[in-house]
Amino acid sequence: MEQNKSGESYILEVKNLSVSYGHVNALKGVDIKVKAGEIVVLIGANGAGKTSLLETILGVNEIKNGSIHFQGREISGDSADKIVRSGIFLVPEGRGVFSSMTVTDNLLLGAHHNLKGAKSKMDYVFSSFPILKDRKNQVAGTLSGGERQMLAIARALMSSPKMILVDEPSIGLAPKIVNDIFDILKNLNSEGYSILLSEQNVYKALKCAHRGYVMETGNIVLGAASEDLLNNPEIRKAYLGA
Amino acid sequence: MSLPLYYYLAITSIYILMTWALYLPYRVAHLHFMVVANMAISGYFGGYAATQWGWPFGLALLVGIAIGAFISFLVSFGIGDAPTFAVVIVGFTFIYITKTAIENWDVIGGTMGMFGIPVVKNLLLYVYIFVLITGFFIYRFDNSRLGRAASAKFVDRDLATSFGVNTKYLGMFLQTWAGAIGGACGVFYAFLMNSLFPDFFTFHIIGTTMTMLFLGGYTTLWGPLLAAPILWGLPLILPTGVASWKQIIYGIILIVILLLRPEGAVTRKFLRKLQVKLKLVKMA
Amino acid sequence: MEVFIAQVINGLSLGSIYVLLVTGFNLLLLVAMIIHFSFPIVVVFSMYIAWIVLGLTGNNLFLGISAGIVSAILLNIITAPMFQHIMKKRGEVDINSTMVLSMGLGMIITDFLSHSINKGFPIAFPDALTGRAEGAFLKIGIISMSRGAFLALIVGIIFVLGLFWILYKTKQGRAFRAIAEDPNGAKLVGLPILKTGFQSYALTGFLGGSTAILMAILLGSASPGLGDQLGHKVLAVSIIAGLGNLKGGLIVGLSLGILEALVQGYWTGTWSNAVAFVIMLIAILVKPKGLFGMKL
Numbered sequence: 001m002e003q004n005k006s007g008e009s010y011i012l013e014v015k016n017l018s019v020s021y022g023h024v025n026a027l028k029g030v031d032i033k034v035k036a037g038e039i040v041v042l043i044g045a046n047g048a049g050k051t052s053l054l055e056t057i058l059g060v061n062e063i064k065n066g067s068i069h070f071q072g073r074e075i076s077g078d079s080a081d082k083i084v085r086s087g088i089f090l091v092p093e094g095r096g097v098f099s100s101m102t103v104t105d106n107l108l109l110g111a112h113h114n115l116k117g118a119k120s121k122m123d124y125v126f127s128s129f130p131i132l133k134d135r136k137n138q139v140a141g142t143l144s145g146g147e148r149q150m151l152a153i154a155r156a157l158m159s160s161p162k163m164i165l166v167d168e169p170s171i172g173l174a175p176k177i178v179n180d181i182f183d184i185l186k187n188l189n190s191e192g193y194s195i196l197l198s199e200q201n202v203y204k205a206l207k208c209a210h211r212g213y214v215m216e217t218g219n220i221v222l223g224a225a226s227e228d229l230l231n232n233p234e235i236r237k238a239y240l241g242a
Numbered sequence: 243m244s245l246p247l248y249y250y251l252a253i254t255s256i257y258i259l260m261t262w263a264l265y266l267p268y269r270v271a272h273l274h275f276m277v278v279a280n281m282a283i284s285g286y287f288g289g290y291a292a293t294q295w296g297w298p299f300g301l302a303l304l305v306g307i308a309i310g311a312f313i314s315f316l317v318s319f320g321i322g323d324a325p326t327f328a329v330v331i332v333g334f335t336f337i338y339i340t341k342t343a344i345e346n347w348d349v350i351g352g353t354m355g356m357f358g359i360p361v362v363k364n365l366l367l368y369v370y371i372f373v374l375i376t377g378f379f380i381y382r383f384d385n386s387r388l389g390r391a392a393s394a395k396f397v398d399r400d401l402a403t404s405f406g407v408n409t410k411y412l413g414m415f416l417q418t419w420a421g422a423i424g425g426a427c428g429v430f431y432a433f434l435m436n437s438l439f440p441d442f443f444t445f446h447i448i449g450t451t452m453t454m455l456f457l458g459g460y461t462t463l464w465g466p467l468l469a470a471p472i473l474w475g476l477p478l479i480l481p482t483g484v485a486s487w488k489q490i491i492y493g494i495i496l497i498v499i500l501l502l503r504p505e506g507a508v509t510r511k512f513l514r515k516l517q518v519k520l521k522l523v524k525m526a
Numbered sequence: 527m528e529v530f531i532a533q534v535i536n537g538l539s540l541g542s543i544y545v546l547l548v549t550g551f552n553l554l555l556l557v558a559m560i561i562h563f564s565f566p567i568v569v570v571f572s573m574y575i576a577w578i579v580l581g582l583t584g585n586n587l588f589l590g591i592s593a594g595i596v597s598a599i600l601l602n603i604i605t606a607p608m609f610q611h612i613m614k615k616r617g618e619v620d621i622n623s624t625m626v627l628s629m630g631l632g633m634i635i636t637d638f639l640s641h642s643i644n645k646g647f648p649i650a651f652p653d654a655l656t657g658r659a660e661g662a663f664l665k666i667g668i669i670s671m672s673r674g675a676f677l678a679l680i681v682g683i684i685f686v687l688g689l690f691w692i693l694y695k696t697k698q699g700r701a702f703r704a705i706a707e708d709p710n711g712a713k714l715v716g717l718p719i720l721k722t723g724f725q726s727y728a729l730t731g732f733l734g735g736s737t738a739i740l741m742a743i744l745l746g747s748a749s750p751g752l753g754d755q756l757g758h759k760v761l762a763v764s765i766i767a768g769l770g771n772l773k774g775g776l777i778v779g780l781s782l783g784i785l786e787a788l789v790q791g792y793w794t795g796t797w798s799n800a801v802a803f804v805i806m807l808i809a810i811l812v813k814p815k816g817l818f819g820m821k822l
Contacts, residue, residue, distance in 0.1 A: 060713060084716025096711045098704050105700055109715060115697060155715070271622055320811030326622050327561060328814040331765055334758045335807045342800040445754055449633040456626065487641065493633035500627050501611055 010069075011036040011163055011194045012057070017066035019056050026052040028218040029066065034163065034196050039189045041205040041226070042198040043239060044215035050198035051093055053215070054165045057196075058090045059083040071162065085113045087162035089155075093171065095148040097155070099141030103132055106140050106151055110158030118158065125154045146177035153184060164188070166197035170204070182208045202239040206230050214239075248366060250478065252434050254471045255369045256427050260447065261454045261466035262380060263423040267416045268460050269384075269392035270409070271326050274417050275333030275448050276317060277424030279340045280310035282443035285428030286350050289359045289438050299362045303429045310425020315418040322414035337443065344440040355439040362433045369430050376423060380463045388412065393461075446489060450474075453492040457499050459506025468508060533791035534784055539675035539744060541783020542682025546737045547760045548767070548775040549689060550730040556706035556770050557726035560609045560624035564632030565734060566760050567753035571635050572598040572738035574748065577649045585654045591739050598735030599728055605631060606727040610720060632757065639750040648749035651742045674744035681740055685733065686776065698725055706770070755799065762806040768816025778817070782806075 012034040019027040027049050034040045042050045055061055057068055059080040068076045075083055089110070090096075097106050107125060111118040126133035129150050135143060140151060149169055156164050166185065170178040182204055189195055199205035206212055206226040214222040214235065222229070229235050260277065267274035284306035291297040291305070317336070321329050345353045362368070383389045391407040403409060432438050450473070458469030473492070477485040484491075499506065547566055554562045562568075576594030583589045612623050640646040656674055671679075693699035701722045705712045713719055742748065763782055767774030782802060789801050809817065 055714070058714065058716075079718075080713055081716045081718040081721075089716070090714055092711065092714045096708075096714055098707050098711065100707050101700070101703060105703075108697070109700055109704055109717070112697060112701065112715075112717060159716070273622070273625075317811070321814060324810075324814035327625065327761070327769065328765055328810055330563075330625070331758065331762050332807060332810055335762065335803045335810075338755075338758065338803050339800050339807070449629070452626065452629065487637070489637035490634050490641075493630045493637065496630035496633070497608065497627060500623060500630065501608060504612070504623060 009036055009072075010034065011071055012196065013069040014053070014057065015067050015069075017053070017056065017068065018064045019052055019061050020064055021061075026061075026218055027056065030215075030218070030220055032213050032220060032223065034194055035210075036162075036194055037189070037192060038211065039185065039195045039197070039209040041209040041212045042196070042215055043200075043202050043205065043212055043229075043235075044198075046200075047217070048215040049218040050215055051167055052218075054090060054167050054196070054198060057083075057165060058088060081113070084159060084161075087160075089159045089161040089164055091149075091152045091156050091164065091166045091169065093167040095145075095152045097140045097143075097148050097151050100139065102139055103136045103143070103151060107132075107155055107158050110155035113159065121158050121160070125157055128157075129154050145173050146180065149173060149177070149181055150184070153181075153188075157188075161193065163194040163196065166195060168198055168200060170199060170201045178204060202235075203230075246478075249434075250475065252366050252369055252430075254474045255366075255373050256430055256434070257451065257454060257470040257474055258373060258467055259376060259423050259427050259430075261451045261458070261470055262376060262463065263420040263427070264451050264455050265460060265463060265466055266380065266383075266420045266423075267329070267413070268455065269389070270395045270413055270416060272321075272324075272329040272413060272417065273326055273333070273452075274314075274329055274420050276314060276329075276336045276417075277310075277333075277420050277427075278443055278447050278451075279333070279336040280314060280421045280424030281428035281431065281447075282337070282340050282344065282440075283313065283428065284310045284425035285432040285438055285443075286344060286356065288429035289356050289432040290350055292360055292433070293356070293358050299360075299365075299368075299429075299433055302433075303368075303426060306425045306429035307422045308425070310428070311418050311422035314421020314424070315414065318414035318417040322417060323410035324413075334445075337445070337448075341440050341443060344443075351438070353440060355437055356432075357437045359432050359436045359438070361436060365430070365433055369434075372426060372430070377463060377467070384463060388415075392416070449489055449492055449496075453496045456496055456504075456506055459508040459512075461505055461510050462508050462513060464513070465506050465508040469506075529791050530788070533787040535671060536675055537784030537787030538780060539671070539678040539682070539783070540787055541780035542678050542686075543737060543741055543744065544760065544763055544783050545776050545779035546682055546685055546733060546740070547756065548764050548779045549686065549772060550733040550737070551760055551764050552770050552772055552775055553689075553702070553726055553730050553733075555764075557702045558606070558609065558723040559613060559705075559709065561622075561628060562609075563625050563628040563761060564635065564753070564757060565628070565730070566756040567632040567635050568598055568601050568731075569734045569738045569741070570748055570750075570753035570756065571601065571639065572735045573742050574639055574643055574649065576739060576742060577651060577748070578643070580652060580655065585652050587655060590655065594738050594742070595732060595735030598738060599731030602727040602731035602734070603724070606724055610723060632753070636750050636753055639753070646750060648747050650747045656743050656746045672744075674740075674746070678740045678744045681736070685736065689733070692729070698722070698729075702726060759802065759806075762803070762810065765814075766806055766809045766817055768818040771816065771818045774816065774818030 010033045014030055014032045017027050017030040018025065030053060042053065044050055052061065056063060059075070059078050059082065063076050067074055070086060070088060075086060107122055108118060111121060131147055132151060132154055135147065140148065143151060169181050173181065178201060185195055185197070186208055197205065206229055209226050211224065212226050212229045213220050260281065263277040264274065287309055288302035288306045291302050292299070317332065321332050344350060350356055387405065388407065391405040392412060394401040394405055395409055395412065454466055454469040454473050457473060458465030477488045547569065551562060551565050554560055554565060572594040575597040576590045579593035580586070580590035609624055609627060612627055693702060701717050704717055705719060705722060709719065759782065763778045764775055767778035785805070786802050
């Protein structure tokens with residue numbers, strides 16, 4: 001695993017990444033790094049490229065230029081299912097749970113690539129999220145927004161990932177639920193999961209994360225520790241309305 | 243002129259028309275196979291009117307066109323705005339029902355067929371005039387606001403609505419027009435061959451016209467114009483052994499085109515490039 | 527009254543076959559995301575292969591049946607890359623192109639059968655397979671069923687149950703349903719889309735091949751035109767039930783079978799088919815999106 005000057009290792013390294021959809025350049029030479037055991041947040045307006053970046057890391061988009069390294073190994077160009085098997089899982093924007101399938105089935109989908117030990121993983125997930133256990137035979141479409149977010153996160157855990165990508169977890173959720181979700185993410189992080197998330201709720205995200213990157217129209221314009229970002233006057237003006 | 247050449251020119255013109263009849267509704271992604279049923283119905287009507295009631299060709303043609311248009315118009319109330327697969331199955335069903343009705347109706351010849359339809363002098367001329375008129379109107383349509391809306395609807399229905407066009411009426415219009423052309427083809431065919439058999443109006447016509455439409459290119463009217471004579475002419479110059487595998491060859495051509503060049507030989511991009519080259523030649 | 531009951535029972539057997547075909551069609555639609563118009567023609571092709579092998583091996587039932595099933599699976603798997611290529615090319619799913627591709631395949635197979643096998647004449651399956659000579663296989667009071675009808679019904683039930691088991695209790699089935707609901711979402715959770723689509727081709731190939739054998743037993747004969755006819759009915763059933771609606775397909779398929787059997791019982795001639803088509807035509811014109819709603 002690549003090590004920086006102070007000897008820490010990066011679990012994810014994105015170098016000079018460029019992605020286009022037809023004529024639209026969604027990502028223009030993006031550089032970000034995530035250290036093992038960190039929570040890093042991507043901030044930016046709609047259309048800044050946050051989702052594109054996360055989905056490209058997952059292997060969904062074609063890379064025009066640049067590279068992605070995970071745990072020291074290059075994964076640029078790998079297919080999504082191969083990347084999931086390597087240890088990255090995405091919690092998509094809008095939850096992405098399958099409404100017509102039960103909670104249990106949704107969870108099992110997370111473990112699709114390795115069903116061995118799925119039972120014990122589900123027990124672990126149910127003990128962390130008792131609400132899901134209560135609803136385990138219910139169809140996911142009947143769950144509330146917050147419960148669905150929990151399901152999406154739990155589903156990610158079922159794949160025993162090393163790193164979890166979370167796309168806009170707070171969208172459409174009440175403030176109290178958003179707090180719960182961020183607590184869950186912090187707990188997961190303390191259990192050893194590295195997390196890269198994109199968020200519009202800048203304040204809560206920065207309070208939860210170690211570091212953050214600011215994106216604007218496909219570029220990274222700033223990358224710093226979250227306290228520095230919170231205290232940065234331009235950031236405060238642009239994203240915190242202060 | 244020689245007989246084979248006469249038939250070749252006449253039949254390819256009819257196929258050009260039938261492919262155009264398929265082309266028009268496909269501008270909004272409808273594969274309106276019902277035009278084959280229109281062809282059968284109007285063809286039999288024209289033949290019957292001429293042999294039993296002594297109608298002249300012109301009258302039979304006009305009424306045949308009207309019948310084709312009318313039937314398609316009625317049906318389009320249901321499928322003017324339907325998804326493509328619904329249009330397809332309605333077309334197939336109509337063809338099947340029509341064929342069954344013809345086969346079981348001895349008055350019009352049943353499975354034995356209808357004979358004795360009178361010969362028309364200058365039929366080839368009339369067909370060509372019809373081709374020119376139809377082609378002209380299709381050209382006008384394609385370059386009109388309606389035509390552009392149709393292209394939009396092919397891509398995305400809501401996009402078409404933003405043109406201020408009612409997608410259902412557009413679908414109905416195209417299907418009715420296609421039905422009219424189908425009806426005309428039926429009458430032309432009846433008076434060309436002077437006889438009709440239900441076996442002709444089978445899915446072979448669908449296969450042939452579909453291959454013509456997709457090989458030539460379904461985004462412009464020139465595609466079918468080019469593809470019909472070539473595809474029809476090819477089996478004629480091949481040895482008869484190979485020629486009997488016509489449908490299989492058409493099927494293979496269709497698949498290859500879909501895989502390699504889905505928009506067909508003559509696409510809008512191709513036409514634009516051609517226009518640019520012609521301009522350069524003119525200037526030089 | 528006896529005629530009525532007898533025909534309803536026959537109709538259920540015929541209906542089971544429609545249900546199997548529609549379910550295969552729907553699976554391909556939902557999981558492989560194609561409209562495989564000519565899926566029933568592939569099935570008829572397997573019937574022919576089974577007939578050929580039966581002829582070559584002196585009516586060896588095991589070989590004949592296996593040949594039928596394997597040929598369907600192979601044909602599906604060989605044509606799968608073509609469909610998947612078209613879909614990838616268009617960026618998003620272009621269902622119309624897959625329909626046209628399927629029709630092209632159908633043209634080739636139908637014409638091949640018309641030309642090359644038995645000189646285009648209908649083929650008849652030997653009594654060893656159909657059990658025709660044995661007379662009624664099952665007799666309960668006034669109800670009597672031929673072996674073919676009985677098998678079609680039983681196997682139909684078993685397969686439909688088996689299919690639902692696969693869909694709801696296995697890993698592949700979960701993947702099928704996920705892709706059917708949301709192909710993009712399925713990709714985002716790392717489900718292998720192409721591989722799973724491929725599996726659905728194999729599964730429906732097996733389904734189609736088995737249906738071919740059942741049809742051979744039930745109908746006793748086949749012709750090149752059978753594929754077209756069957757294809758239109760299956761497509762119509764699927765549309766009327768609502769494209770992709772498995773449970774709807776079950777109901778409409780059985781209903782069509784019963785309807786056709788009743789019409790055949792009381793009305794001779796080719797009109798029985800036509801009546802079925804007329805009713806389907808009306809249903810589609812009135813509700814183009816299907817009676818039970820599309821799951822597309």
